Amino acid sequence: MRLALLGCGTVGGEVVRLLHEQSADLAARIGAPLEIAGIAVRRLGRDRGDLPVDPALFTTDALGLVKRDDVDVVVEVVGGIEPARGWLVEALRAGKSVVTANKALLAEDGGTLHDAAAEGGADLYYEAAVAGAIPLLRPLRESLHGDRITRVTGIVNGTTNFILSAMDATGAGFAEALEEATELGYAEADPTADVEGFDAAAKAAILASLAFHTRVSAADVHREGITEVTAADVASAKAMGCTIKLLCIAARGVDAAGRETVNVRVHPAMIPLTHPLASVGDAFNAVFVEAEAAGQLMFYGRGAGGAPTASAVLGDVVAVARNRLAGVRAASESAYADLPVRPMGEALTRYHVRLDVADRPGVLAAVAGVFARHDVSIATVRQGSADGSPGTTGRGGDAELVIVTHVAPDAALAATVAELRGLDIVRSVTSVLRVEGGF
Ligand code: NDP
Ligand code: HSE
DSSP: OEEEEEOOSHHHHHHHHHHHHTHHHHHHHHTSOOEEEEEEOSOTTOOOTTOSSOGGGEESOHHHHHHOTTOOEEEEOSOSSTTHHHHHHHHHHTTOEEEEOOHHHHHHHHHHHHHHHHHHTOOEEOGGGTTTTSOOHHHHHTGGGGSOEEEEEEEOOHHHHHHHHHHHHHOOOHHHHHHHHHHTTSSOSSOHHHHTSHHHHHHHHHHHHHHHTSOOOGGGSEEOOSTTOOHHHHHHHHHTTEEEEEEEEEEEEEOTTSOEEEEEEEEEEEEETTSGGGGOOTTEEEEEEEETTTEEEEEEEEOOSHHHHHHHHHHHHHHHHHHHHHTOOOOOOOOTTOOOBOOGGGOEEEEEEEEEEOOSTTHHHHHHHHHHHTTOOEEEEEESOTTOOSOOBOGGGOEEEEEEEOSEEHHHHHHHHHHHHHOTTEEEEEEEEEEOSOO
């Protein structure tokens, strides 16, 4: 079984190492030895340390390597949209199996890859693209195919989970926690993809596509990052017995016409400390799946890093290699349901709103009236200091109100907050967070 490796960086280097260290076991599991036919990289002269591989295997001609007749399986760990898409389409159309960790490409244009795989009768596996080492996509695309998934809620970005966990543990602000994440090597030099939620949104699209048998792309995902989360938000969550996580949520729903829909979103949210995702700290990932028959399932582990990600890549390599030897192909993409994606404004969610208001008669009624006008039902109201101590005063003699709503359409909740911000009696809206996980 001859393998073309595209990319030899953080993940690719570990793929090479594991292929070398476990060659006998892998051969036994597959039923044939695995050999590297070539490794495509950008810089031939780059120092690759003590990588156990023949330097003559390196090339900068990725497309030429993909096209070689002696290549059976193409492993892509380069990333980005182009030229990766061109290489993988070429491989799949030629009937070569593809294993990729490229979440950005799958979320942007997974349909093209799936179509090419169908055309060439080839396997397309991408377990490493979401939540690194955690076996998650195989359960969604195989084990749970007898069930009906209703909701997937996940922490799928390690960098932001590290930052939010640090903010929760130390009371640090976002900038300080990001600095720590960068020093420890969790955050990249340009952390935009992580902290602005792009990475999680790509993963959310892939998860939703598999869970709901529907093509969902990154453009369908409502995305908010964690850059606006403040130390005060974290303190406010704590006072409510909650913590803040960057969640990816993919949920089934029904629109006004009674049609089944999906909603896919990534945003920071408060979850109660009793929720299984609340205890997922550091740079770990976890995904909570709810299915009609199976009930609640939780997948937990390392979502990033060279070796954990390479573990998922090699699991896929073994699967596709076995299929080739058996002359079979895994089940193709399942997108038959083709559910419409519901916009964020129609998503049902809950808000936690903290505001400083004038402390005089009628203010509470006026605030409540705003919620009522937007048909948003209030679940709890607390007046006092953010740490929950008794008393009514907030800043400068004003009262502080903390309001948690019942479930309502996101557009109604957002409009409520916008109107509150415009009221004279509202000095400032100091925190607005969505609440998930029920409490
Ligand atoms: P790196 O940046 O560490 O490595 C990228 C590799 O691709 C390098 O070897 C680079 O060559 C090579 N490369 C870049 N451009 C080209 C090109 N035009 N032609 C040939 N080779 C090229 O990335 P990672 O290993 O971190 O990530 C790889 C993929 O895995 C991405 O899709 C990423 O999203 C995904 N992933 C990564 C995770 C992680 O923890 N790192 C976790 C989960 C998924 P050179 O070595 O010469 O620079
Ligand atoms: N940057 C990603 C993270 C890597 O922090 O989780 C894994 O996709």
